[in-house]
Amino acid sequence: MDTNEMRIKRWIKENRARGARLLQILVRENSTRGNESSTQAIIIEKCRQLGLTLDIWEIGGDELKSHPAYCCDRQSFGGNPNLVAILKGTGGGKSMILNGHIDVVPVGDELSWKHDPFSGTIECGKLYGRGATDMKGGNAALLMAIESLIANGIQLKGDVIFQSVIEEESGGAGTLAAVLRGYHADGAIIPEPTNLKIFPKQQGSMWFRIIVKGKAAHGGTRYKGVSAIEKALLVIQNLQQLEKDRNARITDPLFDKIPIPIPINIGKLTSGEWPSSVPDTAIIEGRMGVSPDETIQSAQLEMEKCLSEIGEHDVWLRENPLKLEWFGGRWLPGSLENDHPLMNELTKSFIEVKSDRPIIEASPWGTDGGILSTIGNTPVVIFGPGITETAHDANEHIVLEDMFIASEIIALTLLKWCEVAD
Amino acid sequence: MDTNEMRIKRWIKENRARGARLLQILVRENSTRGNESSTQAIIIEKCRQLGLTLDIWEIGGDELKSHPAYCCDRQSFGGNPNLVAILKGTGGGKSMILNGHIDVVPVGDELSWKHDPFSGTIECGKLYGRGATDMKGGNAALLMAIESLIANGIQLKGDVIFQSVIEEESGGAGTLAAVLRGYHADGAIIPEPTNLKIFPKQQGSMWFRIIVKGKAAHGGTRYKGVSAIEKALLVIQNLQQLEKDRNARITDPLFDKIPIPIPINIGKLTSGEWPSSVPDTAIIEGRMGVSPDETIQSAQLEMEKCLSEIGEHDVWLRENPLKLEWFGGRWLPGSLENDHPLMNELTKSFIEVKSDRPIIEASPWGTDGGILSTIGNTPVVIFGPGITETAHDANEHIVLEDMFIASEIIALTLLKWCEVAD
Numbered sequence: 001m002d003t004n005e006m007r008i009k010r011w012i013k014e015n016r017a018r019g020a021r022l023l024q025i026l027v028r029e030n031s032t033r034g035n036e037s038s039t040q041a042i043i044i045e046k047c048r049q050l051g052l053t054l055d056i057w058e059i060g061g062d063e064l065k066s067h068p069a070y071c072c073d074r075q076s077f078g079g080n081p082n083l084v085a086i087l088k089g090t091g092g093g094k095s096m097i098l099n100g101h102i103d104v105v106p107v108g109d110e111l112s113w114k115h116d117p118f119s120g121t122i123e124c125g126k127l128y129g130r131g132a133t134d135m136k137g138g139n140a141a142l143l144m145a146i147e148s149l150i151a152n153g154i155q156l157k158g159d160v161i162f163q164s165v166i167e168e169e170s171g172g173a174g175t176l177a178a179v180l181r182g183y184h185a186d187g188a189i190i191p192e193p194t195n196l197k198i199f200p201k202q203q204g205s206m207w208f209r210i211i212v213k214g215k216a217a218h219g220g221t222r223y224k225g226v227s228a229i230e231k232a233l234l235v236i237q238n239l240q241q242l243e244k245d246r247n248a249r250i251t252d253p254l255f256d257k258i259p260i261p262i263p264i265n266i267g268k269l270t271s272g273e274w275p276s277s278v279p280d281t282a283i284i285e286g287r288m289g290v291s292p293d294e295t296i297q298s299a300q301l302e303m304e305k306c307l308s309e310i311g312e313h314d315v316w317l318r319e320n321p322l323k324l325e326w327f328g329g330r331w332l333p334g335s336l337e338n339d340h341p342l343m344n345e346l347t348k349s350f351i352e353v354k355s356d357r358p359i360i361e362a363s364p365w366g367t368d369g370g371i372l373s374t375i376g377n378t379p380v381v382i383f384g385p386g387i388t389e390t391a392h393d394a395n396e397h398i399v400l401e402d403m404f405i406a407s408e409i410i411a412l413t414l415l416k417w418c419e420v421a422d
Numbered sequence: 423m424d425t426n427e428m429r430i431k432r433w434i435k436e437n438r439a440r441g442a443r444l445l446q447i448l449v450r451e452n453s454t455r456g457n458e459s460s461t462q463a464i465i466i467e468k469c470r471q472l473g474l475t476l477d478i479w480e481i482g483g484d485e486l487k488s489h490p491a492y493c494c495d496r497q498s499f500g501g502n503p504n505l506v507a508i509l510k511g512t513g514g515g516k517s518m519i520l521n522g523h524i525d526v527v528p529v530g531d532e533l534s535w536k537h538d539p540f541s542g543t544i545e546c547g548k549l550y551g552r553g554a555t556d557m558k559g560g561n562a563a564l565l566m567a568i569e570s571l572i573a574n575g576i577q578l579k580g581d582v583i584f585q586s587v588i589e590e591e592s593g594g595a596g597t598l599a600a601v602l603r604g605y606h607a608d609g610a611i612i613p614e615p616t617n618l619k620i621f622p623k624q625q626g627s628m629w630f631r632i633i634v635k636g637k638a639a640h641g642g643t644r645y646k647g648v649s650a651i652e653k654a655l656l657v658i659q660n661l662q663q664l665e666k667d668r669n670a671r672i673t674d675p676l677f678d679k680i681p682i683p684i685p686i687n688i689g690k691l692t693s694g695e696w697p698s699s700v701p702d703t704a705i706i707e708g709r710m711g712v713s714p715d716e717t718i719q720s721a722q723l724e725m726e727k728c729l730s731e732i733g734e735h736d737v738w739l740r741e742n743p744l745k746l747e748w749f750g751g752r753w754l755p756g757s758l759e760n761d762h763p764l765m766n767e768l769t770k771s772f773i774e775v776k777s778d779r780p781i782i783e784a785s786p787w788g789t790d791g792g793i794l795s796t797i798g799n800t801p802v803v804i805f806g807p808g809i810t811e812t813a814h815d816a817n818e819h820i821v822l823e824d825m826f827i828a829s830e831i832i833a834l835t836l837l838k839w840c841e842v843a844d
Contacts (some may be wrong), residue, residue: 220787365642
């Protein structure tokens with residue numbers, strides 16, 4: 001007689017086209033911030049068909065908005081709900097949250113894409129489109145894993161709590177809302193694009209905005225003004241040095257293979273409104289990585305110090321101090337012991353499917369894992385099929401085979417973690 | 423009996439409040455690009471009251487748009503006319519164009535202004551507001567000079583051709599249209615803000631746009647991308663060096679007191695659309711000064727060479743070449759001999775009014791003078807009451823006393839240049 005493991009493997013193998021199709025229809029919906037509803041509707045309908053217990057709600061309200069970890073500049077969440085869908089266990093087993101975000105980042109320069117960013121084109125085993133890797137592919141892997149259990153009539157003891165959340169790309173308000181609604185578990189897997197690596201530690205991160213003052217003048221007498229762009233360049237050079245200093249301190253071997261463990265990314269620079277005027281304001285926006293071994297607060301203090309030190313060497317900036325704002329996204333760092341049972345079970349399943357040991361590293365980016373673990377007291381591992389390198393990039397894509405492998409590994413982990421009912 | 427000179431001086435002295443009020447109502451109208459009509463209407467009404475012969479027309483048409491000196495990205499000129507208003511001479515004298523532009527640059531950061539930028543507030547003899555100096559104050563000085571002749575019943579032999587043009591700040595399409603409509607003269611004064619200095623030579627200038635390509639990536643793995651901002655910084659550093667090299671070659675003593683005779687101003691930099699993405703495009707916009715001793719074309723070639731050389735030292739830029747566009751504004755350089763009769767007459771009038779020799783320099787910026795002289799074959803001097811330093815800046819203002827002085831000097835010059843009819 002077939003084991004449950006064999007039946008799951010076979011089902012996933014036989015349903016690859018079905019899984020690819022699911023991902024394709026998810027990618028074809030644009031779910032950038034504020035536009036999550038149509039993609040979420042597909043997920044909801046899928047969960048309804050699977051017979052899961054649904055909890056669909058629009059996030060917001062005072063408890064969420066006054067929470068210290070709430071970090072969000074979005075005005076309205078109306079019409080773009082969060083979803084939690086539960087595969088109820090018979091009792092007695094450990095519970096597992098399977099969390100994925102449904103929001104995607106903007107497409108960037110459309111001309112750099114070889115296919116329409118929302119085409120979901122499949123080519124040589126890869127599916128292309130914004131969100132294919134980050135992280136609709138991960139979500140599809142979760143749904144396949146759950147369906148493989150249901151389709152084979154396998155009942156688990158522990159609950160499987162599937163979460164399809166909004167706002168991950170902007171600071172995690174969706175997952176925070178789910179935590180505050182009472183969802184926690186004995187373990188959680190978030191299939192962010194890790195290239196099938198396992199990330200027990202996750203870098204935190206947060207967004208910053210630096211406002212640089214200059215003094216306007218006619219471009220023909222530009223020496224009478226102070227260029228906010230030139231001052232912004234000075235700020236950027238100092239941030240580059242700060243990034244070097246902060247990364248030189250990182251010694252955790254989980255970061256060994258990562259060129260810049262906690263980057264400071266300058267994502268936006270806007271200055272000036274007229275070619276022949278000296279620009280009087282520059283606005284720098286970016287993202288600062290936070291080590292799993294430091295707090296958000298200590299990293300913020302370090303940047304504040306760096307910026308105030310620039311003024312010590314620059315008369316203009318001393319008299320016209322830089323203004324630093326922490327806005328928009330903020331992701332708490334997260335950390336799980338290397339020998340936590342969740343790590344062990346996931347590693348075992350990985351070896352069972354891949355016949356090889358997984359690569360265990362620290363994540364190069366923030367995830368909702370920090371909120372789940374820090375606020376929700378749920379042990380979290382990040383493990384997913386997407387390609388880190390293509391996330392947020394033009395021509396984002398996923399290798400479909402990896403999506404099926406991740407689905408298999410997660411399904412096998414559920415068997416062990418939640419235990420099969422008698 | 424009073425001389426004409428004495429009557430003019432007395433009239434201007436007695437009508438200072440009237441002149442200040444004229445400037446105030448001009449400044450209170452926002453005449454940024456595309457919004458020139460209401461200010462132009464005030465000028466037109468004033469010229470009508472003075473009994474000048476009016477020519478009011480919307481510029482455009484094939485002759486203008488196909489002219490090699492036409493350089494304009496504006497879609498429509500409808501509703502914002504050019505004006506030429508002529509004080510007809512009795513014949514036999516030399517004619518004079520008095521040219522001023524009615525358009526002003528945007529206000530920039532409104533918070534940096536101590537008064538509303540369109541208030542026209544008068545404080546301690548200074549009138550504040552966008553355009554007060556550049557160059558509604560100059561225009562008001564011209565109108566006062568003309569009115570002082572008419573009010574005193576002084577008839578000239580030569581024509582005085584007053585021009586209130588649009589588009590100077592964006593490349594001179596207004597003055598070019600007036601030239602193509604047939605207006606030229608034996609001399610021209612443009613009262614741009616020279617601090618009452620006389621500029622026989624004018625720097626040319628033109629706008630450029632440089633498009634810098636990067637490679638997008640997630641900010642957490644920013645080392646997988648190529649930051650367009652970092653590459654833009656490299657471009658800016660090279661442009662700074664180019665500016666140094668070009669200015670080191672300037673030997674004309676008229677530039678002796680100007681720290682950077684022909685600046686390269688970086689007026690705008692925009693890059694990126696998401697704080698935690700590596701920006702894949704940066705757009706630099708600026709203004710390049712052109713020496714009176716070189717051509718627009720040779721300056722353009724020099725910048726093209728500079729940009730292509732960056733690629734020789736940067737693999738990414740070699741494979742992803744910078745794109746250079748010359749767009750929007752372009753002002754031809756202009757040059758008049760130091761001993762031209764127009765210089766002599768203006769200098770004499772200056773000494774008559776100020777009891778001191780004028781400062782003669784080269785202009786630190788482009789004007790419509792290049793078009794008037796190069797295309798319109800009209801000898802041009804730039805001389806006006808505004809404060810160079812406050813042009814295009816917050817808190818732009820003019821010293822009203824200087825406006826009356828300029829008006830007097832110009833009126834006296836008209837007496838000599840156009841000659842008083844018998």
